[in-house]
Amino acid sequence: MEYKFREIEKKWQTHWKESNAYKVSNNSDKPKYYVLDMFPYPSGAGLHVGHPLGYIASDIFARFKRLKGFNVLHPMGYDAFGLPAEQYAIEHGIHPAISTENNINNFRAQLDKIGFSFDWDREVKTCDPKYYKWTQWIFLQLFNSYFNRFTQKAESISQLISTFETEGNINFPCPGDASIEFEKDLWKSFTDEYQQEVLMHYRLAYCGYGEVNWCEALGTVLANDEVVNGVSERGGHPVVKKKLRQWYLRITEYADRLLQGLQTVDFSDAMKEMQTNWIGKSTGAEIIFNIGNRESSIASPLATSASRLTIYTTRPDTIFGVDFMVVSPEHELVKLITTTEQKAEVEKYIDYVNSRSERERMAEKKITGCFTGAYAINPFNAKPIPVWISEYVLAGYGTGAIMAVPCGDERDFKFAKHFNIPITNIIGDHFNGEEANDTKEAKLSNSDFLNGVVMKDAIELVVNQIETLGIGKKKINYRMRDAAFSRQRYWGEPFPIIWKDGVAIPIPESELPLQLPEVKSYSPGLEGEGPLSNIHDWIYQYEDADFIPPSGGKGVLETNTMPGYAGSSWYFLRYMDPHNAETFCNRKVSDYWNQVDLYIGGTEHAVGHLLYSRMWTKALYDLGFIGYDEPFKKLLNQGMIQGVSQIAYVQKIEFKENEKGEEASRGESNTIFVNGQVASVPEAKLQLYSSEVINEYNKDHFKPYNIPIELVSLNSANPKRNELNIKEALKKYSNRLNAIYITTTGFNYNGNWFIKKENDWVEDIYNEANQVFYVESEVEKMSKSKYNVENPDEIIAKYGADTFRMYEMFLGPVEQSKPWDTKGIEGVHRFLKKLWRLFYDEVKGPIWTESAPSLSERAGGEATAEELKTLHKTIKKIEDDTERFSFNTAVSAFMVCVNELADLKCNKREVLEPVLIMLVPYAPHIAEELWKALGNSNSILDAAFPVFDAKYVAESSKEYPVSINGKLRTTISLDINISQQEVEPIVLANETVQKWLEGKAPKKIIFVKGKMINVVI
């Protein structure tokens, strides 16, 4: 009888499905346990080997908890709205709902093959109207709430309105615009429209204006990762910033609670740190500087708010060390203060900055900036300070302006050096003139009334002085910004909002879900509006509804849709009560399941999804809909399984203006460079450079181009010299890879090689075999767009799901990222076959015996005590390793166990059966098969995890390592209970120790019981 995994796995997968083995009840006497995987996005590429890593880990843990007697909720569903489906629709004319459904079916089929214990009755899909009805409903709750800073929680906006009617907003400063202040009478005098505008500044879900990446040529808004070097990734068209009306979530109001909540959850320190940094709470001061001019220390007589510059600093103590100011180039003051002489230069600089993404700006090493010609007046000593603009100051953070203190801040220091701005030293010896020193411990000098004060004490003095003088105030600042919550897209949740005369009117709950309309085209509307704006029947459908005031203009539906994270911010609640049509999740049910006990997913969600879902949970808690305000009790971050990409190069497209002011591009010319020489080629074709060529040029002019891995023969000795099969590329990927392939010696055009002969490029049919196009391997994220995806199906077909599951775990710690590699999968498969052979002999058939192992050496022989020792050692190890998510070492422990049992020729049912139970979480199919073969009638899924008994593993002696000065020299076998006093003479008598002592007495003998002995000479 051999191990026929294909038959076995199919049999049990069918059986478990038919017997509803994974159905989970919301009523149980058992303790509950909730294991959740991060929502997958069902991409068209299907499941790759990276996805299941986390799912297998969570499945192992869920099954383990079930064996331990818990009622385990372990659901799966799909985060099904998203950009790729919409892009696919634009390109292929297939409705996103259809392609998404296909992708989901494909995902499901792949997941089913791996043997997961998901309760599929609880599947949720964010694009299902039955689901997004509740996403819209929660949005309305956020829309109808504000954050009460006294109670530190979300409360109803109607309460706020009554507060305004009785006391104005004196005690409730406006979070959206601090300048809005009114008393009750003034409030009552406001028009309805203005009252609504004011309320919008309070709502947790609100509408405002924000910048997007606008691509005129594509007529659409682009995601950050669709913009590369200031041009669109597709087509290479210019991209500019454009201000659009946008929805936001007022997550900043929750900043403090999001920080505090981190102390109550079991996330890794790294994760907590990332979230803390993202929130970026800092304490400092806002200081107002008047704009003056160089000669006069007196502010311009025309001083108005437009000639005052407010900066934010965390180091007000350095106020006398300010040598220049830096304002973000998009700051509204820039236009007003720039002098005529500097105007041209400033505008040129702003154009440069506009062409750059935020990330590029932050990552830029090169120091760039431009003087505005204006001076700010230091309010403490009336010193005029030059005002510069630079890309390193971002508009969205603080006030978008900083005071630069070169002696205390490295970036300011480099800026000052680069532009030859004189540096004032206020920290005496602590500043060496070579680099900035950000100490807070120095005594201040050159600092007027602060001279001699230690910096950290000066902070408070300055803040007090600023407040007394009325030129600023103490300010707590957050790096975190409100979350942009709208997308100019089709494939997302529509907002249940109608606009009429500039007022946002929520659609009544009874009208939900507000369904997406059918559309014929997914192209965007005018001026960056979403595709929905083209569907007139749809956007005007509520024009005459009775909840719309009859007078005024037309009521029109919001045409933006919600972003991907809307549906995933609360899905863990829907799994608990997925079919409820009355509410998003019954309160009794959410009280029963409570928090997610174990949440598994990648660190790439560290700040986005995890912060948003934490905020939604807090809001739902504040409003009384659920009973806890942190969604995830424990978070386990799975590493990424990376793909190995194959990289060729193309020239970067760089836009330059020619003399006529038109945009000209390089990188798509009709000349190519081969070995320092120029060849003429048709312009339209993609020009791919061999990786070998690139090493001879400046790499900055090229960017990587991913080649499908199946076209490449790998060179294991040198990963920079993998060979591309050009013929296959032209055949299989004719659209994408119909390119001119350029190597160091020639180029390939339409499948033919050309090399230089005499003075011309000639077709070379004789020398073809010598022409090789090299691509290099690079480890990066596995993704369809990088053509490096490895699919689990083939592996499962070859080795089976149990092998696949164990192999993915055996690769290494789940938290660690590693490139996918199938080396070693044979070993895991061999292990399962070896396990099988403890039960079945190929010729003899079943070989397990009913004879019981015994501790008594006389009766059963020594082997049986050994068998029990192996078993219980394994029980302890598997239990410990599984509890601490060390699945790779657990797999090793199974291997060790089976190796030992095979050596002992142990076929005893009493030993083997517990091993099978322990194996269920890891390899459920083979475990069930052998369990049933042993004659059990119930399913092994519901067996009880074996109980460890220390008496079977007790040792009477230990082989102690003996080190001399920390280096291992020998070992001595000693009684387990021996004391230091007893040890010393034995050690000193040891031959090896005597040899090293050379007759001298040791300085010290260190004895750590149960661990080691170290003799210090």
Next chain:
RNA sequence: GCCCAUGUGGCGGAAUUGGUAGACGCGCCAGACUCAAAAUCUGGUAUUCGCAAGGAUGUGAAGGUUCGAUUCCUUUCGUGGGCACCA
């Protein structure tokens, strides 16, 4: 640039709390079985000196703390992830 993680044999990795570095698996070498192959089994396998016994070196690099450091500290280099519209 900033934040986080990570670096150990030919390869994936182990060493859980500062205590025998390299468990387990792959690969490789040798052997058994076989007409042969597959499968399976046995032994070996960090580097280096040595016939051996036994030494020396060794956890990205350089320092430090310690009787003892892969583990703690400082500096530094490489790689991966995130940086707000991919999900």
